[in-house]
Amino acid sequence: MAPERIDLPQGTLDLLILRTLALGPQHGWAVSERVQQMSSDVLRIQQGSLYPALHRLERKGWIKARWGASENNRRAKYYELTKSGQHQLEAEKDAWQKLTSAVAQVLGTV
Amino acid sequence: MLSDLYIRARSLFRRGAVEGELEEELRFHLDRQIEKYIRSGLTRDEASRRARLEFGAIDQIKQVCREARGVTHLEMLIQDARYALRGFRRNPMFAVAVVLTLMLGIGSTSAVFSVVDRILFRPLPYRDSDRLVSVGLVAPIEPQEFMLGGSYYDWQDNQKPFVAMTSETGVEPCDLTEVNPLRLDCARVESNFLPTLGIAPVLGRNFLPSEDRPNTPSVALISYSLWRSRFHMDRSVAGKLIRIDEKPTEIVGVLPMDFEMPRLQSVDVLMPEGLDVAAQRRANPGRPMWAFARLKPRVAPEQAKAQLESLFEYSLRLAPGAFRKEVHLTVRPLRDRQFHEVHRAAWILLGLVAAVLLIACANVASLLIARRSGREREMAVRAALGAGRLRLLQQAITESFALSGVGAVAGVMFASLLLRVFVAMAPEGMPFLSAARIDVRVLFLTLCASLLCAFGFGLVAGLSRTRADALTSRTSVSRRHAQARQVLVIAQIAAGLLLLAGGALLARSFWNLERQNLGMNDQNVLTATISLGQPGYPTPERQMAFFDQLQHNLRYGPGVSVVAISDSLPPGGYRHDTLFASLRVEGRAQLPTGTGGNVAWRWVTPDYFRALDIPLIEGNGFKDDELTSSDRFVVLSRSLAERMFPGQDALRQQVHVAVGAPAEQDPPYTVVGIAADVKNGGLAVGEEPEYYRLRRNRAEDWDRRAVVIVKSNLPASTMERWMRQQIAALDPTLPVETDTLQERVAKLADQPRFEMLVVVYFAFTGLALAIVGLYGLTSFLMVQRKPEIGLRMALGASKGNIVRLVLRDAMRMVLPGTVIGLALALALSRTWSSMLFQVGPHDPATYLCATALLGVVTVLAVLVPATAATRVDPIVTLRVE
Numbered sequence: 001m002a003p004e005r006i007d008l009p010q011g012t013l014d015l016l017i018l019r020t021l022a023l024g025p026q027h028g029w030a031v032s033e034r035v036q037q038m039s040s041d042v043l044r045i046q047q048g049s050l051y052p053a054l055h056r057l058e059r060k061g062w063i064k065a066r067w068g069a070s071e072n073n074r075r076a077k078y079y080e081l082t083k084s085g086q087h088q089l090e091a092e093k094d095a096w097q098k099l100t101s102a103v104a105q106v107l108g109t110v
Numbered sequence: 111m112l113s114d115l116y117i118r119a120r121s122l123f124r125r126g127a128v129e130g131e132l133e134e135e136l137r138f139h140l141d142r143q144i145e146k147y148i149r150s151g152l153t154r155d156e157a158s159r160r161a162r163l164e165f166g167a168i169d170q171i172k173q174v175c176r177e178a179r180g181v182t183h184l185e186m187l188i189q190d191a192r193y194a195l196r197g198f199r200r201n202p203m204f205a206v207a208v209v210l211t212l213m214l215g216i217g218s219t220s221a222v223f224s225v226v227d228r229i230l231f232r233p234l235p236y237r238d239s240d241r242l243v244s245v246g247l248v249a250p251i252e253p254q255e256f257m258l259g260g261s262y263y264d265w266q267d268n269q270k271p272f273v274a275m276t277s278e279t280g281v282e283p284c285d286l287t288e289v290n291p292l293r294l295d296c297a298r299v300e301s302n303f304l305p306t307l308g309i310a311p312v313l314g315r316n317f318l319p320s321e322d323r324p325n326t327p328s329v330a331l332i333s334y335s336l337w338r339s340r341f342h343m344d345r346s347v348a349g350k351l352i353r354i355d356e357k358p359t360e361i362v363g364v365l366p367m368d369f370e371m372p373r374l375q376s377v378d379v380l381m382p383e384g385l386d387v388a389a390q391r392r393a394n395p396g397r398p399m400w401a402f403a404r405l406k407p408r409v410a411p412e413q414a415k416a417q418l419e420s421l422f423e424y425s426l427r428l429a430p431g432a433f434r435k436e437v438h439l440t441v442r443p444l445r446d447r448q449f450h451e452v453h454r455a456a457w458i459l460l461g462l463v464a465a466v467l468l469i470a471c472a473n474v475a476s477l478l479i480a481r482r483s484g485r486e487r488e489m490a491v492r493a494a495l496g497a498g499r500l501r502l503l504q505q506a507i508t509e510s511f512a513l514s515g516v517g518a519v520a521g522v523m524f525a526s527l528l529l530r531v532f533v534a535m536a537p538e539g540m541p542f543l544s545a546a547r548i549d550v551r552v553l554f555l556t557l558c559a560s561l562l563c564a565f566g567f568g569l570v571a572g573l574s575r576t577r578a579d580a581l582t583s584r585t586s587v588s589r590r591h592a593q594a595r596q597v598l599v600i601a602q603i604a605a606g607l608l609l610l611a612g613g614a615l616l617a618r619s620f621w622n623l624e625r626q627n628l629g630m631n632d633q634n635v636l637t638a639t640i641s642l643g644q645p646g647y648p649t650p651e652r653q654m655a656f657f658d659q660l661q662h663n664l665r666y667g668p669g670v671s672v673v674a675i676s677d678s679l680p681p682g683g684y685r686h687d688t689l690f691a692s693l694r695v696e697g698r699a700q701l702p703t704g705t706g707g708n709v710a711w712r713w714v715t716p717d718y719f720r721a722l723d724i725p726l727i728e729g730n731g732f733k734d735d736e737l738t739s740s741d742r743f744v745v746l747s748r749s750l751a752e753r754m755f756p757g758q759d760a761l762r763q764q765v766h767v768a769v770g771a772p773a774e775q776d777p778p779y780t781v782v783g784i785a786a787d788v789k790n791g792g793l794a795v796g797e798e799p800e801y802y803r804l805r806r807n808r809a810e811d812w813d814r815r816a817v818v819i820v821k822s823n824l825p826a827s828t829m830e831r832w833m834r835q836q837i838a839a840l841d842p843t844l845p846v847e848t849d850t851l852q853e854r855v856a857k858l859a860d861q862p863r864f865e866m867l868v869v870v871y872f873a874f875t876g877l878a879l880a881i882v883g884l885y886g887l888t889s890f891l892m893v894q895r896k897p898e899i900g901l902r903m904a905l906g907a908s909k910g911n912i913v914r915l916v917l918r919d920a921m922r923m924v925l926p927g928t929v930i931g932l933a934l935a936l937a938l939s940r941t942w943s944s945m946l947f948q949v950g951p952h953d954p955a956t957y958l959c960a961t962a963l964l965g966v967v968t969v970l971a972v973l974v975p976a977t978a979a980t981r982v983d984p985i986v987t988l989r990v991e
Contacts, residue, residue, distance in 0.1 A: 028135060029142040047139060048166050051132075052178040059117050059179055070138070072145075077135045 013045065013053050015096060018081065018089040021063055025080035027070060028054055054079055062088045117179055132175055140165055190508035197509070204481055205513065208474050211882070212517025214875055215470025216559055217524030222463040224529060224552040226456040229449045232551070235368040236444075237308025238404075243411050244372065244447035245275065245401045245418070248438045250689075250705055254447070255440040259396025261425035263387055268421055271414035272403040276306040279383050279399045281375040285643050287353045292340070293643075293845050294378040296330075296354065297371060301382055304331075306404055307372070313337075314348030314363025321362075322382035328359040331380040334367040354379065355644045372402050374448055394428055402444065415441040436705050455865055458942050462612060462872045465605040467559065469879045472598040474517075475567045476883055478510065479595055480890050507568030514564035518556055522548060525556070536864055595887050596923050599880075603927025603968065604934060606880035610960040611935035613866075613873030615946060618956050620866040622948040623859055628681050629788035629797075631723035635821050635851035636829045637679060638837065640844060642814040650809040656840065657816050658807070661715070663836050669824040674717040675805065675816050679851070682792035682858040686711045688767065690799070695754055696764035696778050709750060710790050710800040711767070713811060718802065719745075719785060721819045722851075729761050729783030732804045736782070743804040744779040750799035751784045760784060767801070779803070793858045794947045819851075826850045865945060877967065885971040888920060892979035900984040909980040916976035917969070924968045928961060935960075 020026065020034045031054075032045045057063045062085030070076040081089070120128060140161055147157030165171075198205035233239045245265075246255030257265075257277065266275045277300045284296035301322035304310070311331060321329050332340075332347070341347045350361050359381070371377050383399075390396045405414055422439040429437065446453070482489070489502065526548050533546070640657075647653045657675055664673045678685040690706025716732035718724075727748055736743050744765060751760045764778040791798050805811045822829050830848050837846050849857075892899075899912055907915075939951035949956065 027138065029139045032139075046166070047136075047164070048171050048174065051136065051139075051171055052174040055175045055178040070142075074138060074141075075134070076138050077131065 011092075012096075013049060014057060015089070015092045016043070016045075017050075017053055017057060018062065018085055018092065021079055021081045022086070022089055025068075025078045027076040027078050029076075031079070057085070061085075128179075129172075132172055136165075136168060136171065187508060190505045191512055193505065194509040194512045198512075201481070204477065205516075207882075208477055208513050209517050209520055211470045211473045211477075211879060212514060212560070212563065213520035213524050214879065215467045216518055216521030216556055216563070217528060218872065218875060219463050219467045219559055220521060220525035220548065220552050220556045221528040221532065222459050223555050224525070224546045224548055225532060226460050227551060228546060229452055229456040230460070234444060234448075235309075235366075235370055239308075239444065241405045242307065242372070242444040243272075243403055243405060243414065243441050244444055245403050245414075245441050246439075247422075248440050250436050250708060254450075255400075255442075257399045257401040258425075259385065259390035259399060260392075260394045260428060261421075262396070262399060262401060263391050264425070265401075265418065265421050269403075269418060271406055271409045271417045273406050274302060274306040275401060275403040276300045276303045277383070277399045277401045278303060278371070278373075279385070279397060281371070281377055283641060283643075284355050284379065285645060286340075287356050287645055291843060294336070294354075295376055296379045296381055297375065297377045298383045299380050303380075306402065308404075309366060309369060311363035312366050313345060314361070316363065317382050322384060324384050324386045326382075326384065328354065328357050329362045329382065330354065330359045331363045331365055332361055333365050333369065333378050333380075336378045337364045354381075372444055372447070373400060411441045411443055415439060454941070455945060458612075458945070459868065461938075462609060462869060462876075465609055466872050466876045466879070469602045469605050469876050469883070471563050471566060472602050473879050473883045473886075474510075474513070474563065476595045476598045476887060478506075478567050480886065482506075503568075507565065510568035511561075511564040514560040514567075517563075518560035521560070522553065522556055525552070532864075532868070535867060536860075595890075599883050599887050599923045600927040600930070602880040602883045603924055603964070604931035606877045607928055607931025607960060607964050608935045608938070609869075609873040609876035610964055611931070611939065611957055612942070613870040614956045614960045615939060615942070615949060615951065615953065616862075616866040616869045618949045618953065619946040620859070620862050623793050623862055626789070626793070626948075628855065629724065629786055630680065632851040632855050634823060634826075635721060635819060636826055636833060637820075637849055637851055637854065638818045638833055639847040639849075640816055640818065640837070642844070644814075646841065646843075647814060650812050653814050654807070654809050654812040657812065657818075660818065660837065660840055663840070664818065664820055664833065667820070667822070667829075667832060667836070669822040669829075670820055671823070672717050672721040672819075672821040674715045674721040674819045676712050676714040676718050676819065677805075677813070677815050677817060678712050679817050679819070679854065680722075681789040681855060683854075685790060687798075690753070692767060692769045693750075693754060693801075694766045694769045696766065708798050710798045712800070712802055713805040714745075714802045715805050718819065719783075721821050722788075724788055725786045727784045727786055728759075729781070731783040731785070733782075736804055737807045739806065740808075742777055742779045742806075743782045745783040745785050745802040745804075746781055747785055747800040748787050749797065750801055751781075753799060767803075793855075794862070862945075862947070877964070881967050881971045884920070884923070884968055885975065887923075888916070888972050889975040889978075891919075892916070892975050896979065896982060899979055900982060900986070903980070903984040909977070912980045913973065913976045916979070917972055920968070920972040924965070924972075928964065931964075932957065932961065 016035050017031055020031050020038075023034075026034065028050055032047070032050055036044055054063070054065075058065055058079070062082060063079045064082050065077050065079050067075055068078045143161040143164070144154075144157045147160055148154060152160065234242070236242055244255055246257045248255050262277060269275060279298040281295050281297045284294050286292040286294055299317075301317040301319045304316045310316075312334065314331070317329060317331070320326070330352070337343055337347060341350075347361055348363055351358050352361060353359065365380065385397060403414075405411070409417075418439060418441065426434055426437065449456070493502065529546060529548065642653050642656060647656060661673055661675055664670060687708050687710055690709050693709065712718075714732075716734060716737070719726055719731050726745075728751075729745070731745055732743055744767070746754070746760060746765075754760065754765065755763065760781050761784070763781045765781060766776050766778060768776040770776075785802070787797050788800065789797055790800055803811075818833075820829065820833060824832075830850075833848060834846060837844060902912060902915075903909075935957070936952060943951040
């Protein structure tokens with residue numbers, strides 16, 4: 001069986017989606033697959049949170065959507081990172097690294 | 111930000127497309143997942159089942175996505191609005207009733223507000239207009255403050271409380287004597303008049319101080335409307351020479367469009383006063399004038415008055431003794447000066463319309479509650495299916511906003527209609543009324559009123575709470591709603607009675623005003639008011655010659671029985687005024703102190719008394735041979751004769767009428783008659799003693815003004831045409847005003863009639879709305895109580911029993927409403943006692959009538975639905991139960 005899976009808090013989910021889309025435009029299914037792959041199956045995104053997150057990010061203007069043909073030639077909605085999305089990704093990455101290192105430090109000292 | 115807006119807008123307006131895309135996106139995901147499972151070796155069914163399981167409830171995801179797109183509030187609103195509209199379409203009578211009620215309430219409010227706004231609230235068209243005051247003396251002879259040249263310039267030099275003080279010396283007719291001559295209104299003002307009021311000409315300049323002196327070249331500022339109508343807004347008009355009363359006059363500027371004289375006279379041309387200031391300072395009393403001033407910062411009118419007191423005392427010392435005790439100083443805001451008389455009426459009107467609006471709102475709230483309780487089950491079902499309390503309240507408020515919106519639009523249209531009716535009805539003495547219009551301020555008020563109404567109803571209707579027990583029980587909640595409506599109906603009846611009592615009082619007062627004995631006969635009398643122009647008739651000789659010729663020509667006209675000429679006419683309007691102290695009986699000492707009050711007088715020709723049917727009590731009045739006499743003759747009114755000659759015979763006595771003047775200006779007059787008293791101080795105010803001077807065939811007795819009185823048995827319209835022809839034959843350019851005496855009297859009653867009609871209109875609107883409220887509630891209760899009534903009838907109750915039962919219940923609303931209404935009316939009516947004529951504010955008969963009328967219509971409003979309810983077949987209603 002796959003390793004134990006972790007449910008993601010919302011802020012982290014946004015970060016992962018932005019990071020995934022930094023590799024290139026993708027549709028929603030591929031985003032969830034990619035996250036799963038890259039995390040060696042540890043992280044799995046529920047559809048119930050993926051799509052609201054995508055719509056929310058689109059509204060914030062960090063990603064933008066356009067319709068394109070998928071690998072199997074079906075119409076699919078592709079999301080790609082915008083300029084402000086890239087800035088947001090950098091900022092969130094920094095914040096995340098600071099957070100994890102701080103948390104690690106706290107855990108290490110105890 | 112932009113993407114946000116775009117997405118929201120798109121979700122809102124392209125809802126179908128957006129929903130489709132969401133569906134497609136999620137479907138794609140699901141399909142890919144199924145494919146993936148199939149590739150990993152599952153059967154199609156198994157793969158599909160597993161993917162769906164993982165995916166979860168697709169509708170829920172969609173909802174979360176929609177919320178993520180941030181449209182739910184707006185969308186909910188639209189959904190509510192659609193729901194509301196559907197409801198209205200299903201029950202159009204309800205929507206129509208609400209909109210009509212709101213239209214009446216909001217429309218009346220807006221119309222009244224647009225009228226009283228100018229009187230009560232709107233700033234006057236001057237810079238910092240609340241700093242402007244009217245300054246002057248108040249005397250019995252002139253209750254509105256004025257100034258006199260003998261004091262004004264001293265005050266102006268020595269005053270402390272004002273930044274500046276200015277004056278005008280009144281408006282007089284003048285003629286533009288060019289090709290196409292034109293009669294104009296010319297005002298004479300001081301050179302600092304416009305700067306003190308804070309007005310700048312839109313074109314050209316103000317007068318220079320050097321132009322405001324006697325014997326300087328004539329200059330003028332023209333009004334905006336004259337600039338437009340006569341000079342076609344030609345910008346080169348400044349510097350142009352025109353001829354005013356034959357005198358070359360340079361136009362130096364154009365006044366702003368919204369320019370108004372501080373005393374609201376209509377004016378076409380402003381000219382400098384051109385007074386000889388040095389001579390005025392020496393004069394006593396000097397030229398009458400009207401003074402206005404701008405207060406220094408932080409000085410109130412009362413303080414200004416206190417600071418002027420010493421100057422006033424000084425001036426008073428110069429005044430004739432008779433005056434001193436009866437003259438007072440007044441400093442009051444300009445708005446008070448302008449609207450003193452109508453101020454109270456305006457507040458009362460505003461109060462009345464507030465009562466109408468209240469009744470209308472109560473009706474709408476009541477209707478909404480009724481509908482709400484009719485839909486109780488629906489609401490309960492929706493609540494049971496998970497609609498939140500807040501959501502239902504929001505829905506109720508949306509619904510009432512939609513209704514109020516439509517009501518407000520209808521109200522504004524109704525208001526402009528009502529305003530047009532007001533203006534058409536309005537007397538000429540209310541110039542600000544024709545200027546009233548529905549503008550941004552009024553629209554804003556309308557908006558506020560309707561929003562307030564909407565919120566109020568929504569809350570009332572929405573908070574009348576919905577409980578699950580409505581699903582099971584049949585009547586309990588409806589009854590509770592009915593209680594709320596009963597309170598509303600009590601309030602409506604109270605407000606309705608208040609309005610009705612006010613309307614009845616004013617109607618009664620107006621009736622008294624119309625029926626009163628004027629002391630003369632106004633039937634078959636036609637009058638023509640003529641004011642001869644300066645250029646054509648420069649001397650009294652020329653003026654007398656004109657009127658003499660006219661009188662001669664008219665005397666032998668068709669059906670003419672009497673022709674007379676005076677310079678003014680009772681019962682109101684202009685007449686000469688003097689003080690009782692100025693009169694003296696030959697050979698007797700003058701009255702000790704005081705002015706003795708006002709005495710009116712007129713110039714008349716011998717037939718004046720016959721023309722107006724004023725009975726001569728003693729003596730024969732003026733005779734024709736006195737017309738050529740060098741002696742002077744006078745007829746006294748009965749009240750004056752009784753005062754001057756108490757218990758004695760006045761006939762053939764000699765009197766003086768200008769005591770205090772040099773002897774050659776105070777000749778003796780012989781009393782040749784005593785006439786009955788005639789109403790002469792306006793319709794409402796009491797009579798003044800009066801005397802009549804004979805207008806002899808001597809130039810000294812004539813001036814440019816005269817009223818020609820013709821009594822004839824021909825129809826007024828025929829006579830009027832003939833009279834105009836006769837006047838035009840003598841001078842075709844002369845402006846003439848012809849009226850029957852009845853029209854002149856009716857014109858005096860214009861303002862009370864207007865006030866009465868407006869108040870009566872509101873009384874009936876309010877009453878009608880209140881009755882609709884009561885009727886609506888009773889019918890509603892009848893429907894609710896149908897099974898009960900059926901049961902009672904099945905058990906043997908007669909129709910009479912049922913009707914009595916319903917009436918008794920209704921009286922529980924009508925009686926408290928009536929008592930509250932009567933108490934309110936009795937308490938408030940004192941404020942309008944000044945508007946009443948010969949009827950007390952607590953007149954029992956009037957209140958009785960108003961209460962009786964209300965009683966009759968309320969009983970009808972209850973009886974009609976009650977008897978309808980007894981017509982049901984008890985078996986049918988019981989079977990339904």
